[in-house]
Amino acid sequence: MTELAGREGSAGTPLPDYRDVDLTALRARVDHPVLGAVLATLLARSCAADGGLVAYHEDSPGVER
Numbered sequence: 001m002t003e004l005a006g007r008e009g010s011a012g013t014p015l016p017d018y019r020d021v022d023l024t025a026l027r028a029r030v031d032h033p034v035l036g037a038v039l040a041t042l043l044a045r046s047c048a049a050d051g052g053l054v055a056y057h058e059d060s061p062g063v064e065r
Helices: 023-029 033-046
Strands: none
Touching: 023 033
8 A cells, every 4th residue: 555645744644642632621612513513423422332433435345545
């Protein structure tokens, strides 16, 4: 697989780890309706028994990247 092209200087840089972010506290500080909806969905998924696992089309067998 070839490396994905990104912004200059970002190729190969790992994404930050936000697993320990307090989503409840963040949701209380956000007053934007769209961001609030996104955070509400993330909160619901984080409380799900399966940990909010989700599959994307690109993860399907036979899909080339």
